Amino acid sequence: MTAVSIRDLTLRRPGRAGFALQISRWDVPRGARVAIRGPSGCGKSTLLSLISGELEASAGSISVLGSPIGAMDSAARSAFRLRHVGLVPQGDTLLPWLRVRDNVLLPYRLGPALQRDPAALARADQLLSALGMDHLHDARAARLSAGESQRVAIARALVTQPSVLLADEPTSALDTGSAERVLHAIDALCAAQGTTALIATHDPVVVAAMPATVDMAGIIGGSP
């Protein structure tokens, strides 16, 4: 069974004349942990946004966990994403006016799809600990460094035990040693939870740390 299944996908973006992403067929099996490699601007981030449902395809279909994203309305897509997809967007993506733990648990504040329970609180603490952020539970997010923010964002993506993790350059602000430790942690956590992980990167460290790698060119190239 596939975690992500793409068929005859076309994306045209208004205002970017001539740019189009076209994928005729791409399947990601459940539990796969894949680094998507490619140079900047090749469409890695766009692909992750299409899979998460943030972007709508101009044509074709994307199914996540067997559910066609394009058939859902906006509210259903949001609820589906919240419930099943963990997202690590590029850059600094914390709410600066919340404390670290509240940022990690933020998904539980965003809709009725998730129930915040003691287990979630415990998971948040475990994740922070696993990512080397033990001492910063109660720090205000605004005071974190870029690298610390990225680790908190990873914890936030994993705290809901998503079926799919979509991470866009999750270690861009980390030094090589830290990046390796964080990636191993991600890999281990995903493996433990059975989470399918798609990590867009151009960093060889990421590529080296992940069990599988696929070239963006290969995904597009797989098109007819």
Place this chain on the structure above:
Amino acid sequence: MSLSGDAGWLALRALVAAPGRSLALSAALGIAFGMPALTLSAAARAQQALQHRARETPVVIGAPGDTFDLAFAAMHFRPGGTRPLPWATLEQLAAPGVLLAPMHVVHTADGAPVVGTAPEYFEARSLVAERGRLPAVVGEAVAGASAARVRGLQVGHTLRSDLEALHDLSGEAPLTLTITGILEHTGTSDDNALFTDVRTAWALDGRLHGHGSLRADETLPGTTRAHAYGSGAVLPADTRPDALGAFHLHGGLAEQPLTAIVAFPKAPRDRDLLLDRIASADGIRAVRPDRVVSELLAIGHRVRDGLLVFLGLVGTATLALVALCLDLSRRLRAEETALLRRLGAHPMLVPRMHAIESATLIGLGLAFAALMTAAADTALAQAMTP
């Protein structure tokens, strides 16, 4: 959690995270809401107090002159501005259906007007001494509640009359007033005055006097020289009981001056009879303070309406500024809201969050306005409500 998530929690956390900004915005809103309310309430209180006092001062009789001066001199003890009437007028106007209270307000003591009057005034206004008693002899005074509080006056204290007309040393004599009582609080101008018998006011004029001042080494019982006389070079008249026997009026009683007579008719018919008698008399006239105050309020209303328009404009500008501030703040936080949407926030979460933030600020503003208005209104009520 509601169907759209914890919009309230997020909104409040955002507000609490920037307390300075939140308080400044709600204070600005509070002022925008509160000022017109405060103005209206203060205007209403002042109007009430003026009208109440005017109703409680049915007719004021005086020498021809400015109507406002006469009415306000009698209602609120503003010294000066009125020409005197002879005491004989009061005796001529005496009638069974009218209580007439003489009033001679020329002097002050420690800044408070000294109202020379008679027991009829206290009766007509139902003024009673909360402590002590009303004046019985020349040199005694009863203090209004506020006049006493402000000056820390107690029964038995003395204070010296102010010598204002130093250019006119012909007759005016300083007098040591002994406080014999403190009146109950009334919420009217009576609270701010010192009341003596009209003869004490004449003594302040120099029209009633004894044979001498206190000697330089003498003091009245219970006072020190500095306390009773200050550093004044002029020694006050001796009003001790032994000295009072030698007091005499210069000129006959009938000629002694009054700045006004306040008439308290028992029924409208008595009032009309009195007004008719005054209309046909020479050299005196009657003023109905309720009418004077109505005229004044008509002017006051125009001023208030103008002020309200102005406050309305200021309020609108403030609201516009607050709206701009909120909008700017939203724009600055656009990335945050985009993130919430990306993470899977319910589509209504962000609008609700913004609505709750605005509502909280407006609510705080209203609460601030309500507190401000209530506090000011309470203070005004205490000062002005009978």
Place this chain on the structure above:
Amino acid sequence: MTPLLAILTGCVSSPPSSAVPEPTASVSVVAGSVTVHHLAERIGAGQPWELSLLPPVDADPGTWRPDAAAVSATQAADLILLNGAGYERWVTTTALPATRVVRTADGVPPLQTGRRTHSHGSDGAHSHGDVDPHTWMDPRAYETQAVAVHAALSRLPGADSTALDAALHALRDQLGQLDADLQAAAPVPAPPMASNHPSFGHLGRRLGLSIVSLDIDPAVPPDAGTMADIHDWAASGEMPVMLWEAQPSAAVMDALPATVVHLTLDPLEHPRPGRGYAHAEQAQTNVAALRSISRRRAPAESHRMGAGGGGR
């Protein structure tokens, strides 16, 4: 007040009461002197109000002052009757109602006197004003005061006007009779007359008598200056008559020229010892005293006569 009278009246409790008037819900009338109290008592007899006399019955109106409690009670009265003409000196510095005070002598033409300060008895020095306040000595003036009292009482709530009118009528009759008696008793032609205290001016005016005030204490022989005045006065005519408010001491009488006839008149300010105040009755002793001058103008007769057995 003279010391003798003070001692005598101090020994007895004579009505009217001199107690401070109690404030009550009923109509209250306060009199400022014995003379107006008498008028109010006579005219208002049987009326429903409470009548009281403010000063003690034997108080000296020149020096007595009400205390604060008495003033407060008086302020609450419905009517305050004063003799007026400056008699109640304490009124000058007392806080009284402006419109409930009636000075009954206001209708009596004022009688100017010389201003003098003097002392008598133990009450200390006091000064007489420019006007003689002893209006009640003249029955017609007292009648004017009675009319003023009647008018004031008639305005009080609950007044029985028929009774008031009748009482006034009876009083006027009595005063008219007294006036006639005094006129008949007045010595003609008038001898030189003096008084030891300026109390008899109104009486003198009514009877056409010129009375010099010499200011002599009836208990203490006069000083040399006063004696010179007395001799001048005594030499001004036949059988000079010295009017006394109270019986003079033997020493005083001996000090004065032997030609002087001493006559004690009741100034009618206070009740007689042991009795209630009765203006007409007491005034009759003055009628008798005056009559005695006319009877005893023969040179052989005694020069020293007095009312009520006042002669030596």
